[in-house]
Amino acid sequence: MKIKVSELKKELKEYDQKELIQLITELFKTSKDVQSILSVKFLGDKATEELYSQAKKSIENEFFPDRGEPKLRLANAKKTISNFGKLTGHELKTLDLMLFYVEQGVKFTNAYGNMYDSFYNSLAMMYDKVTSKCGMEEEYYNHFAERLENVLENTVDMDWGFYEELAESYYNTGYPNEDDE
Template sequence: MTKIKITDLKKKLKEFDQKELIQLVTELYKLNKDVQDFLSSKFIGEKAVEALFESAKKKVNDEFLPDKGFGKMRLGEARDAITNFKKITGDQLRTLDLMLFYVEVGTEFTNTYGDIDGRFYDSMISMYNKVISECAKDEKLFKIFHDRLSSVIEDSSGIG
């Protein structure tokens, strides 16, 4: 599939009048859920971002510990929920919160159901290290997440 380059897209968009641009954005909104979420976060703001955060958090939780039944433990699905949230909102604090939540529910899952496999633990360690790395750059973030980071260490002792 041939795709338009950003520079060509910008040139074409400059040729549009306001009414045509509104129509184009409206069509994009109708076509794509990510566009709906992105525009909602831009125009509605905090309320929309919080709703997107809660939705992403539920998706992560449901892969491990859903309200009913057993988690499918699709690590990619849980990570995608975090990545999509980050792309759509650009909210660093909540993205880190989701990343740490991923590790927390993963740890709870393995403590509940027993040892998993190396890929699972590698994913947990990788995500934890990303959170630590960001916290090392910003003392404010470290203070926010310190207790939860310490709890993961305690809760994961003796597993994997």
């Protein structure tokens, strides 16, 4: 059985500061997520940068590990991105990781040859999430424009209609003009 947020707040109001400190310290010791959340809260950008670096390395290791064969556990890479976003609340860096995921998948395909349909679907859905957000926030588009274009250019010869799907997402942002290309 789980306590509801409203009930939790009511219970926490009954604690004095010393008890709250003890409770938070216990949570910190037992949960890596709590450690990350509190580190971001109290250490700010330094902690966010560390979590970002760890997440980026984790994603890269799914495609290009330092040792051994690629695992290509796409669900793990996507979970890493989701967890980073939840723990830090840093939207730009989360989008950066999402685009990095796509870039790694494209790089992998170019290095090892064409992949399977669900692989491309995963990358295309992630690319679409990035371009959709960029379509809503011109600042994000300006930040990622060159990388978004590079992904598109690097997928022209890929199978499964992958390029066409990415191109549709890219041009739906409303910023690039298909006639300019």
